[in-house]
Every structure is written in structure tokens, then in C-alpha cells.
Amino acid sequence: MTPHRIRRQVIEELYEEALLLADEARSVFDMRGRELCGADGDPARIALSIEGLRTTTRLMNLLAWLLNQRAFFAGELSETQVRRCGRLAQDRLSDPVQLAWLELATRSLIRESERLYARAERLDARLGHEAEEGPARELQGRLASTFAGA
Secondary structure, three states: OOHHHHHHHHHHHHHHHHHHHHHHHHHHHOOOOOOOOOOOOOHHHHHHHHHHHHHHHHHHHHHHHHHHHHHHHOOOOOHHHHHHHOOOOOOOOOOHHHHOOOOHHHHHHHHHHHHHHHHHHHHHHHHHHHHHOOHHHHHHHHHHHHHHOO
16 A cells, blocks of 8 residues: 555544544534523533533634645645645643643543644644645756766
């Protein structure tokens, strides 16, 4: 199996995981019709709102990045376009103080979104490293060394 095919398979698997997690997050953080104890200033309600926004933003950033990668594999984006526009944004991790107010299942979902994002960050860093050391860079280096001596 070629590195290109392996990379494509990893992207597809991450995409499927991210979609499932996004659907689960939507249901966990949907506050419509939810009876939460206390008033609007209730710390648990505030924590759910803050961490829900962080988690859904994390997952939407991840899905956008994965869609760019999929577009590249489908031939809809060039390598230059995906490198220029397709970098994964830096994640903003959850606040431990806010997490303490949430149910265990909700905290678990948040941590899973952070783990999935971290996997994508490692892949994105690796892809960026490959682009920096690809055949074009090698050719540029040879040309530079050839003309430096002239």
C-alpha cells in the first residue's frame, strides 16, 4: 500500500470518527428542552454552555480540515491549495474548572474530541513536514547548490 493510499485511508477513518463524535456532541450539548437545575447563572449550565461551544468549535474545525484533505484526494484542491488553506487551527483545550461541573459522560465526550483533534494535529504536522521535504524542495536545494558554485 502506498503512503498516499495510507494517508487517504487515515483521513477517511478520522472523518468518520469526527462525524460520529459531532453528532454525539450535538445531542449532548443541545440545551433545548433540557431541564437544568437553577437559574441562568447556575455554574453547571454555564459550564455546559462554555464547554459545549469549545467542543463543537473543535469538531467543526476538525471536520473542515478533513473536508479539505478529502477534497485534495478527490482532485478538487491542489497540493498548494491544501497547504495554503488547509492547515489545522490550534486547539483550545477545555478548562478543568468548567469540566468539574459537568457529568462524567459529558467530560468523556469532551476528552474524546480533544484526543481526536490531537491525532489530526500530529497528522497535519507530519503532512507539513513532508511538504517541506518533498521532491520540489530537494530539486530547489540541488539548484541552489549548483548555482552557488557558479
